[in-house]
Amino acid sequence: MEGNSAAALSGCAIVWRNIRIFILLIVLLWAAVHTSFERFGSTRWKDPLWVGIFPINADGTAAAQSYIDGITAENFGDINEFMGREAHRYGKSLAKPLYLVVYPQVRTLPPTLSRDAGILGTVWWSLKLRWYAWRNADTHGRASPHVRMFVLFHDPSTLQTVPDSHGMQKGLIGVTHVFGSQRMARTNSVVIAHELLHTLGATDKYDYATGAPLFPIGFAEPARKPLYPQDETEIMAGRRAVSAQRAEMPEGLDTVVVGPATAVEIRWAKR
Numbered sequence: 001m002e003g004n005s006a007a008a009l010s011g012c013a014i015v016w017r018n019i020r021i022f023i024l025l026i027v028l029l030w031a032a033v034h035t036s037f038e039r040f041g042s043t044r045w046k047d048p049l050w051v052g053i054f055p056i057n058a059d060g061t062a063a064a065q066s067y068i069d070g071i072t073a074e075n076f077g078d079i080n081e082f083m084g085r086e087a088h089r090y091g092k093s094l095a096k097p098l099y100l101v102v103y104p105q106v107r108t109l110p111p112t113l114s115r116d117a118g119i120l121g122t123v124w125w126s127l128k129l130r131w132y133a134w135r136n137a138d139t140h141g142r143a144s145p146h147v148r149m150f151v152l153f154h155d156p157s158t159l160q161t162v163p164d165s166h167g168m169q170k171g172l173i174g175v176t177h178v179f180g181s182q183r184m185a186r187t188n189s190v191v192i193a194h195e196l197l198h199t200l201g202a203t204d205k206y207d208y209a210t211g212a213p214l215f216p217i218g219f220a221e222p223a224r225k226p227l228y229p230q231d232e233t234e235i236m237a238g239r240r241a242v243s244a245q246r247a248e249m250p251e252g253l254d255t256v257v258v259g260p261a262t263a264v265e266i267r268w269a270k271r
């Protein structure tokens, strides 16, 4: 009898283990399908891509807060213009590729990613960020955007450079650090557009060690003679090469372009 009940127990345990594995497989399958669906949907360019800006006071200062209090969608109009202009250059007929909405301020800071996080640390951070976005991207009853951009504003008088920004394709989430200052608004838009394109599958086109644009994919005009100085900036390079040794950040999106390699990545062009 005892032997029989032990066998029945282990049989029961095996059934439960199989059920658990089955559920886990379903969850993983759902995540894979959901991610590829999101990727495909975000770069179809048949309808405007809905981008939600979620402002955050990064340092808790009154200066950053007063800047956030004055923000409207017009602050990011240059991103709309840039995306429209560049999409048309690649033959996209959509009048406006983006529909950009500013949502109410988010009060909780997103998880931070340290530079020495490694692969596992980065995976863990990306899971925490997806959880954070799910909990904090409160649309206050309005429809949810396709892409959620958390924009953290810093008081420019308290620091020289802002922390690194990130754009994640899985989950279509961006975390962007910028200065809360009207004077910096145009360069802020360059940073936000760069991270937005990361969420759509675009990769960096600069040398991580030196910050210099990669040739030819990081150059706006790689065929230009003489090659230097470049007048325009490729968005995913982030800087234009003014000489073989020196690169400069653009002052605004009016001198920035989407290069052919980036256009392929975001499905504006075919390889």
Ligand SMILES: [Zn+2]
Pocket (backbone or CB within 6 Å): 194, 198, 203, 204
């Ligand atoms: Zn980047």
